[in-house]
Amino acid sequence: MDADVLHRLNEARTARRAVVLVKNLKTGKDSLVFEGETVADDLPGDLIGEAFRTGRGKLSESEDLFVSAYLPPPKLIIIGAVHISQALAPMATMAGLDPVIIDPRTAFATPERFPETTVMAEWPQDCLPGLGLDAYTAVATLTHDPKIDDPALTVALEAGCFYVGALGSRKTHARRIERLTDAGVAADGPSSIKAPIGLSIGAATPSEIAVAVLAEIIAALRQRPDAAA
Amino acid sequence: MAETLDENVLDIAQEWRKAGREVALATVVQTWGSAPRGVGSHLAIDGEGQFVGSVSGGCVEGAVVAEAIEVIESGEPRMLDFGVADETAWEVGLSCGGKIKVFVEKVG
Numbered sequence: 533m534d535a536d537v538l539h540r541l542n543e544a545r546t547a548r549r550a551v552v553l554v555k556n557l558k559t560g561k562d563s564l565v566f567e568g569e570t571v572a573d574d575l576p577g578d579l580i581g582e583a584f585r586t587g588r589g590k591l592s593e594s595e596d597l598f599v600s601a602y603l604p605p606p607k608l609i610i611i612g613a614v615h616i617s618q619a620l621a622p623m624a625t626m627a628g629l630d631p632v633i634i635d636p637r638t639a640f641a642t643p644e645r646f647p648e649t650t651v652m653a654e655w656p657q658d659c660l661p662g663l664g665l666d667a668y669t670a671v672a673t674l675t676h677d678p679k680i681d682d683p684a685l686t687v688a689l690e691a692g693c694f695y696v697g698a699l700g701s702r703k704t705h706a707r708r709i710e711r712l713t714d715a716g717v718a719a720d721g722p723s724s725i726k727a728p729i730g731l732s733i734g735a736a737t738p739s740e741i742a743v744a745v746l747a748e749i750i751a752a753l754r755q756r757p758d759a760a761a
Numbered sequence: 762m763a764e765t766l767d768e769n770v771l772d773i774a775q776e777w778r779k780a781g782r783e784v785a786l787a788t789v790v791q792t793w794g795s796a797p798r799g800v801g802s803h804l805a806i807d808g809e810g811q812f813v814g815s816v817s818g819g820c821v822e823g824a825v826v827a828e829a830i831e832v833i834e835s836g837e838p839r840m841l842d843f844g845v846a847d848e849t850a851w852e853v854g855l856s857c858g859g860k861i862k863v864f865v866e867k868v869g
Contacts (some may be wrong), residue, residue: 533786534869538775545771557790557864560838589801591791591862598790598864602802 537562541602543709548604552583567667585756605630606694606753611656611684612674613640618697619742620672621649627746629670634659636680656684664697665691670749672729673698682711689721695746695752697726698738726752770814774805775866784868785829789816790840796859802815808833816863817843829865838866839843 537553541564544551546724550567554575563575567584571577572739588727589600608624610617613635626633633651635641641653652659665671672695673689674731685708687755688696689698698708705727712722730744731751777784787804789796797818804814804822806829816825821843832839841863 533866535775535778538771538778538786538868542771542775555788557838559842574797588799589788589790591800598788600788623797 533562537564538617540564542699545604547600548664548668550584550601550603550668552580552599552601554580555600556596557598558596577618578647585754604666607632607633607665607669608749609660609663609665609669609671609684609688611635611672611681612644612676612699613637613645613651613736614674615738616674616741616745618645619739620674620745621646623742623746624749626751627650629749631705632663634684635675656680656687660687665693667692667694669693670695670752671697674729674747676700678708678711682708682715685712685722685725686715686717689717689724694756695726696724697729697748699729701729702728770803770805773813774803777805777807778868783833785832785865786868787816787825787829787841787863787865790864791862792859793861794859796861798861804829806830806833817861821861821863825863825865832865832867836867836869838864840864 541551541553544566552565554563554565565571565580571580576592576597579592583601585601587601587603591598606629608629608631610620610631610633613633617633621631621633631649633646633649634656636653636655638653638760640652643651652690663690664756673684675681676699685696685698709722726748730741731747733744735741735744774784774786775848785806789798789800789802792800796818802816804812804816804825806812806826810826810830812826828839828841844860
């Protein structure tokens with residue numbers, strides 16, 4: 533591998549930019565494909581798309597090419613230090629997500645309630661800009677309180693997060709869409725919010741809702757449309 | 762996460778290279794059965810045989826390092842095939858054998 537290719541690969545990883553490395557095992561030529569870029573005709577578009585989706589590497593059938601993905605580790609921002617969050621945060625960690633919990637209500641956002649997770653007792657609009665939300669970040673709002681949830685949803689939609697979900701009934705969500713639209717959030721933004729949050733599995737308890745939310749986040753991550761085409 | 766540890770291997774490989782050390786990079790490109798490390802796992806090796814990362818959780822690192830030193834000397838990449846014998850696989854905590862294909866190349 534050329535030292536320059538290694539340097540560019542490491543730069544992309546540091547910048548949390550998804551990149552696929554196509555290694556021609558016969559010629560020794562390495563090509564980097566960055567997410568969102570057009571794939572050159574002489575590169576295997578299908579294998580590259582698959583690598584961006586799954587994050588896994590693969591040897592081509594002919595064994596001439598090795599295609600591997602370097603995706604940023606996904607982050608999960610949980611708004612609300614609530615009961616569901618107490619189950620969701622450790623489950624998310626197990627699934628390979630890096631969770632952060634935000635709730636300005638200091639009685640909820642305590643390290644005692646979340647011994648293993650970073651908890652920030654701040655308003656979302658104050659601390660989210662510093663957390664670097666991006667296309668490999670998921671945001672789940674769980675407080676039921678528009679004063680806390682709405683600002684987080686606005687920031688998440690503007691940042692292009694791969695998943696934005698909000699707790700609340702259909703009726704609650706209809707009012708939420710109205711509020712966000714009135715507040716000037718781009719037209720297609722509010723409609724992309726997953727609500728009611730979580731896959732429909734009849735979840736009844738906070739832990740079960742956490743499973744439904746986590747499954748929905750994983751589906752959003754792994755079933756993204758081809759990131760490069 | 763395992764991925765995070767793996768990716769640090771690439772940073773270390775770059776640092777070694779910058780410091781003027783000869784470096785080879787080994788990458789798992791295919792696995793069968795219960796191979797201990799997934800496709801894309803890296804091992805970085807320097808000309809003195811020092812290494813970071815892993816391609817098999819300890820089973821075949823010794824052999825990969827020896828091959829890597831030759832790759833550094835010759836500059837020619839190699840594809841290595843390893844069958845993890847049942848007995849060895851048992852020792853690393855696997856109930857059945859696995860096979861891995863490892864590509865070793867010099868970082869130029």
